[in-house]
Amino acid sequence: MNNDDFSLLEKMIYSGTGITIGMTPNGKPFMGYSLTGREPDEQARKLKYNDNYFAIKPTDSALFNTHNAKLLLYMAMQFIDDDGNKKIIASNGGHLLSIARVIYNMESIEPQQILTTARDYTDEFYDGKIYSKYLPDAPHFTPRISGCIGEKEGSLYIVRKRPDNNYAEDQLFHIKLEPGQADTITTYNGINEEILLPFKETESLSAKIASTTAKDICESLYFAIRPKDGIKYRVAAAVILLKEKEKLEFAIINKSDRRIKFF
Numbered sequence: 001m002n003n004d005d006f007s008l009l010e011k012m013i014y015s016g017t018g019i020t021i022g023m024t025p026n027g028k029p030f031m032g033y034s035l036t037g038r039e040p041d042e043q044a045r046k047l048k049y050n051d052n053y054f055a056i057k058p059t060d061s062a063l064f065n066t067h068n069a070k071l072l073l074y075m076a077m078q079f080i081d082d083d084g085n086k087k088i089i090a091s092n093g094g095h096l097l098s099i100a101r102v103i104y105n106m107e108s109i110e111p112q113q114i115l116t117t118a119r120d121y122t123d124e125f126y127d128g129k130i131y132s133k134y135l136p137d138a139p140h141f142t143p144r145i146s147g148c149i150g151e152k153e154g155s156l157y158i159v160r161k162r163p164d165n166n167y168a169e170d171q172l173f174h175i176k177l178e179p180g181q182a183d184t185i186t187t188y189n190g191i192n193e194e195i196l197l198p199f200k201e202t203e204s205l206s207a208k209i210a211s212t213t214a215k216d217i218c219e220s221l222y223f224a225i226r227p228k229d230g231i232k233y234r235v236a237a238a239v240i241l242l243k244e245k246e247k248l249e250f251a252i253i254n255k256s257d258r259r260i261k262f263f
């Protein structure tokens with residue numbers, strides 16, 4: 001049963017990757033992830049849960065060449081508890097590592113600072129400057145998107161190609177988490193064109209949340225990216241919900257599995 005109103009996301013024919021941050025009606029923050037794909041290698045993917053994070057893995061390794069694998073397979077969403085500094089982060093590429101490094105290596109800062117700092121962050125282990133550029137997948141030049149939430153607020157961030165040159169531009173959405181509210185950004189603008197255009201809205205996509213569990217929110221997200229006009233781009237959806245103290249809820253639906261898993 002679809003309890004939540006993700007109607008703005010539902011209107012998109014092809015959203016690419018979506019990151020959602022929000023809060024249940026009973027005050028529990030959560031992050032959601034939606035995954036779609038047009039090409040065979042994009043469809044041959046799934047989200048896999050492992051020890052407080054979700055990673056994108058292949059369902060058929062034979063469909064991936066070396067170049068595509070680097071862009072399409074990565075850690076997607078992760079819960080971090082750094083000495084009580086609880087955060088959930090997400091991205092559509094390897095820049096999730098930069099975001100995690102900022103959380104671990106800097107004093108406690110807010111979600112919007114974490115995401116903007118990670119754009120140009122470097123340390124001895126990882127060069128975060130990969131995040132300062134959109135993906136090199138011409139002609140689409142897919143934006144890099146990311147999200148971060150704490151217990152009361154969150155942010156969504158996009159780095160995309162400027163339409164008039166090869167420089168990157170960014171946009172930050174700072175969101176105060178409110179019960180029963182959620183916000184989403186996607187990589188693309190939702191129009192199924194030959195050359196995909198980036199998400200470029202003045203505001204994030206708002207949603208109304210009635211569900212109180214990761215399982216139910218995940219089902220709503222998966223429903224929102226369902227096939228439209230007979231076009232089947234849906235791949236997977238996942239949710240991490242932060243409950244009281246150390247408790248977490250995880251849920252995942254993969255098209256390849258055809259059933260929901262929750263932990």
